[in-house]
Amino acid sequence: MPEVRIIAKNFMDMVASMQAMKLDKLYENGFICEAILRSLPPLAKKYVIQMLHIDVPVAAKLLEEWVLPDGVSKHRVAIDRLVQLRVFLEAVDRKNEKTYKVNPTFQRSLQKLLVQGGTLPRESMPSNITVRLPTLENLEAYALEQWECFLLQLISPSQVEKPLNISSSLMKVFQRRILSHRDKEAPKLTESGFQFLLMDTNAQLWYIIREYISNSEERGVDAAELISFMLELSFHVIGEAYSINTLTDFQRNIINDLADLGLVKLQQGRKGSWFIPTKLATNLSMSLSDSSSRKQGFVVVETNFRVYAYSTSKLHCEILRLFSRVEYQLPNLIVGAITKESLYNAFENGITADQIVSFLQQNAHPRVAERVPSVPENVTDQQIRLWEADLNRVEMTEAHYYDEFPSRDVFEGACDCAREWNGLLWEDSKKMHMVVKTEAHHHVREFLRRQK
Template sequence: MSESSSKKSSKHDLKSKTLHCKNLHEYLKTLSSSVLDRLYIHPITCLAVYRELSEIAKHYIIRIIFVEQPVPQAVIASWLSKAYAKEHKEAVEALTELKIWKESSVTGGLPVWELNPVFKKHIRVALLGGGKNWFMSSHMEADTKPRDIAFLDAYAMERWECVLHYMVGSHQQEGISADAVRNLLHAGLMRCDNDGSAIITKEGFQFLLMDTAAQVWYFILQYLSTVEDKGLDLSLCLTFLFQLRFSILGKDYSTEGMNDGLLIFLQHLREFGLVYQRKRKAGRFYPTRLALNMAAGQNQSDVSIREGYIIIETNYRIYAYTDSNLKVALVGLFTNLIYRFPNVTVGVLTRDSIRTALRSGITADQIVGFLRMHAHPKMISVGSSILPPTIVDQIYLWEQERNRFNFSEGVLYSQFMSQNDFETLRDYAQDLGVLVWQNERKRTMVVTKSSHDDVKKFWKRHSRGNS
C-alpha cells in the first residue's frame, strides 16, 4: 500500500474575504477616549462627526447641548414613539461608541445620559460660531501662478494613478513614493515576493475595483495607523483631514501656523495627490477633489472627474474606449483581451476569465459594480438597466458554480496488496468518521489529513498481525 498527501484549498480560502472599507463612524470608534477628546477640542472635527450621525442622533444632540445637567434616559427615549425603537437604539449606540455621551446615574439610581463636556463646548462653536478661527488661513497675497480646477483634477488623478499603476505592474510606475509603497505593504494590498519584489495580493485585486473615493479613504486609514510610528500626532493629522473636507476646490490656503509634523503630513498628502503644492516651501497649497471626496465612499463618488469608457454587448464583448494603460489593465483583471488599438481595447468575458478573477480574490459583486461604475454614457442613456441582464446573471452564475465545491486537505491510500486489506482499512476509517472518498474497484481511498497518523498506526498494527 502507498500513501500520498493531497493538498487542496479550503472552502474559506475559495470564498475570499471581501475587503471592507470602514466609514468615518467605524474608524473613530476604534480610537481611544484620549485621542477622541483631543479631536473634539477642534470645532471642525465636532462638525464633521456631527454631519455623519443619523438624523435622530443629531436631534438628540441639538436638544441637550444647552442643558447643563445629565438628562434621564427615559426622557430621551420618550422623544420617539415605540415604532422607532430600533432607530433609537442605533442612535444611542453610535453616540456612546463615539464617546459623545456616556451613561451614568444620579441620586436614587436614575440612569441618565451625560454629554461629553469637550464635545458639547466645541459643537456649540461649530454650529453657532464664535471662538478662535478654526479653519485654515486663506488671507494671503494672490498666487502669481494660480491653478484652476481642471489642473487640480488632472494632477490628483495623475498622482493617484501612480499608486494603481504600481499595483497592477504597469510599465508606467515612475513617480510612486517610498511612503506609498510601504503603505501598500502595511495595508496588505501587496506583499514581498521571495526575490524582494512587491506583488499584489487578493485584497489588492479587490482594492483596484473599488471607487476612487473609497480607495483613497481606505488608503489613508491604513496610513493613519502608522503616523504615530513616524512621530506625528494622530489627532492633529485627523483634524487637518477634516479641514480639507470643508475646504473649497480651486482655492489656495496658507501653511502659516503649521508645525513641523503637519508640514511633513502635508508632503505625504501631496505625494498621494490629495493636495497640490508647487514647492515644499511655497507657503500655500491647493486641496484637490480627492481630499474633498475622501470618506464619501461609493455613495458619493467622484463622478465629475471620471468618465465612463466601457461598453458591453450581449455577446460578452467588452469595448474599452481609452488609451490609458491603467484602465486597460483593470479591465484585463476579469476579461480576455483580444485587440488593442490606440484608443480602444476589445475583450471578451469568458468563464475562464471570470474564474481567474475569482481565484485572485475578486467577487462577482465587485466586477458588476466596476462595470456599472465605468459604463460609457451611451450605455447609461439606453435605459434604467445599464448592463445587459444576461451578462450580469452569467457572472453571478459562474461565481456560484465555483463556490459549489468544498475543498479540503486529505491523504490518499492506494496500491493495496489485497481486497481484504483495503476493506479493513476503509472500514476502520469509516468507523472513525474520517473517510472522505473511496473507490472499491481501484482499491483507493482518501482520509482527512488530521486523521492520517491514527490511520497509519492502525495499518502498521494490522500489517504486523498478519505477518
C-alpha cells in the same frame, strides 16, 4: 463565498475606534465636531442638537420616550453610534438608571461653533500673489492623474515612468495587504488587492488613508493630530490657495505625502508657496455612499461579452485583465472578452461577481450609462452571476453525526442545545438523527454527558 476583507469603512469609524483620551482632545477642535455631527444618522443629529444646551445627565428612559414604538431600532442605532463616538457619555445614576450626557468638550466646541461660526485657521491667499491658479477642471484632472499614477506604482512599480516621491517605506505600508511578497518571486496581488482595485476612487482613498493613519504611530506621528489635520483640510475650499507658512512643521511633512496622493496640489510663486486642496481632499469628511464625485466612465460591454474600454491608462488595462481576456490594445482603446476562464481566474483570486458587475456599471461609458441597464443583463445576471453560483454549488462543513438517541427528550434537548450554539445543520426527528457543526460539538457532548 469569500469574505470581503477590505471594508471601506469611513473616517468616523476610525475616529470611533480611538482611545477616549485622544478622542476628547480631538473634540477641542470645532471642525471635527462639525464633521462628526454631519456624519451622524439623522436621529442622532437631532439628539445632539436637542441635548446641546443641557448640562445635566438625562435618563435613558426619558430619551426612549421621545420615539414612537416603531422607531426603537433607529433609536438604538443612533444612541449606539453616539456612545461609540463618545459624543454621549453613558453613566449610571444613584437610582441605578442609565443616563446620557453630551461629552462636555464636544458640547463646548459645538456651542462655540454654532454661536460664533467657524473660521479656518488660515485664510485663502489673495489672487494678486497667486497668479496662475489651475481651473477646477485642471485641478480635478490633476488629482485623478496623480491618484492613478499612485495606484499603478502601488500594484506594478515597474510600469511607472516617473515614480512619485513617496518614500519606499511608506509605499510598503500601503502595499502590505495588497501585494504578497514571496521570496525571489515577483510580487503578486493578494485577494484584498484585487478587491481594492475594483473599488471606486473614494473607497480606495479611504483604504489608503486608513492605512496611512493606522501606521502613523509606527512612524512616530500622532494619529489624533493627523486625523484632526485631515478633517480640517476637508473644510477648505476646492481650488483656493492656502499659504504653506500657516502650517505647523508637522503638517508640512504630511502635506507632502498628501500632494503625492493627489489630495492637494503644491505650487510655488515668487512670494512663498501654497497648497490647493482638490476634490479628493474635500471628499474626506463626506460619507462613502455619496457618489456625486463619480468620474466619467469608459467601459462598453456588449451582449456578446466583448468589452471595449476607451482608455489610455495602463491602470485600466491592468484592472480589466483581472477578470477579462484582453485581446488587443490600441492607443486609446482596450478590447477584451469576458470568458468563463477569465472569470474563474478572478473568482479564484477572491473577486466576487457583484464586485465585477458593479465595477462595470460604475465605469460605464457615458453613451451606455444612460441606458437601463448599462451593462447587458445577459452578461451580468445570466452569465457572470450564474458562473459564480456554479462554483458554489457544493457547500461542505466539518461536522459530527449523532444517532442512537435513547429517548425523544434527549434528542430534542440535544437539538435545542445545538441550535442555541448556532450549530445545528440537519435533523431527522423521525429517525432521531442530527448533524452538528464541529464548533458546537463539545457543547452538545457536554449536554449529553449531563443527561446521564
